[in-house]
Amino acid sequence: MNFYGKNFLKEYDFDKDQLETLINFAEHLKTKEKHGIPQRFMSGKHIALIFEKQSTRTRSAFTVAASKLGANVEYLSKNDMQLGAKESVEDTAKVLGSMFDGIAFRGFEQSTVEELGTHAGVPVWNALTNEWHPTQMLADFLTIKEHLGTYHGKTVTFVGDGRNNMSHSLLVTGAILGVNINIVAPESLQPALSVQKLAKELQQQSGSRSLITSDVEKGVHGSDVIYTDVWCSMGEEDALEERYELLHPYQVNQQMMDMTGKENTIFLHCLPAIHDTTTDVGKLAYEKFGVDGLEVTDEVFRSSYSKVFDQAENRMHTIKALLAVTCGDVY
Known part of the structure; x- marks a missing residue:
């Protein structure tokens, strides 16, 4: 299954098999990390993080995941750029796409990340918009799988x-x-x-x-x-x-x-x-x-029964899987 070069702008950009492959690969990478096995799938690559909104977990997860994969990370806040003010999203996408190997966007409008994805020429990842939060979903369903054995039918x-x-x-x-x-x-x-x-x-x-x-x-x-x-x-x-x-x-x-009437919710x-x-x-x-x-x-x-901090940690492992397969040398 080839993910290389693909955008992840909303959950239904990927089908069931693709989402499950990502979740399972994240679980595999997490196990390797716990055993100290390096995963340098992105050595020499550069990714940009465009953040219009504040962030703790998402920014940290992208930064640490990319670094562990061997990539360099550049953080660009709204105040660091001309995005949408003096430069169009399309022009910004083309400029950044010519320099970076991948772009994460966390902001307000879904249309912004969609336009970045159309014009950048490199993988673009939605790190949260008003409409969707796809990288959070990968972490959530990995966490459910870890603690309940499966998410199917739950x-x-x-x-x-x-x-x-x-x-x-x-x-x-x-x-x-x-x-x-x-x-x-x-x-x-x-x-x-x-x-x-x-x-x-x-x-x-x-x-x-x-x-x-x-x-x-x-x-x-x-x-459940x-x-x-x-x-x-x-x-x-x-x-x-x-x-x-x-x-x-x-x-x-x-x-x-x-x-809930259940013992293990x-x-x-x-x-x-x-x-x-x-x-x-x-x-x-x-x-x-x-x-x-x-x-x-x-x-x-x-x-x-609260698994919120496992869930937070899994942001990093699932984002690592996403970056690796869309922008790294996994295959």
Whole structure:
């Protein structure tokens, strides 16, 4: 299966076999790394990281993954470039593509990463846009496989703001891989109808199913994975009071975990998480609402069934696999 030179701009750029190959290869590379076996598939290569949005895990994962593969990394923030201000995306793509071997983009508009992918002439990877978060999906389903043995036929339930990039990505990736996806969210924050339609079409091939509901008990029962994300995405902090009113019945707490009716349900979160009062947003939530956490309680976040830090580490291993097969000398 030849990935070389391919873009990864959204989850459905790759089919089931391709996504599974990436996840399995990441698992293989992770095992080799734990045994100290070097993987220099990208010696002498150069990759650019274009980041319009702040990042902890994604930037670190791309930087460390590329370095471990032998590549050099150049970080370009919005303030370092002319992208979209004095230079078009097309012109920027052509310039960077003539110098770099691959480009990661983390920003706002999906159209930007799509245009980079069209004109760069080198692999372009979506490191998050408003619409999709494909590299996160690779890490999530690797984590599920590691802890549950498989993701096939499992039920992953996303609880909270169901119209963001995370719920959309889970819905579509689950449909491709044959994983049942439940989205439990208030009606005003449920996935876009276009994404639901796409998922239904993909489910016809994989045989999986989805449930979109505002009923917490109905949506959570039988879940193998409970997944949540922050209630205010980047740039939406001003909407905290409105979001709290809408979403506080959807907080992941021990009572919700017990509703699954399963013994080995795991908890996932793409991070950062507002689970205590040690952050500015956590302090603000305590001052405004008298709560110690927002989308998840500290009890659940720190529990033995919480796999959030395995999930975070797997960002690096899965991105390493993606870089290696699309831009490295694997084959």
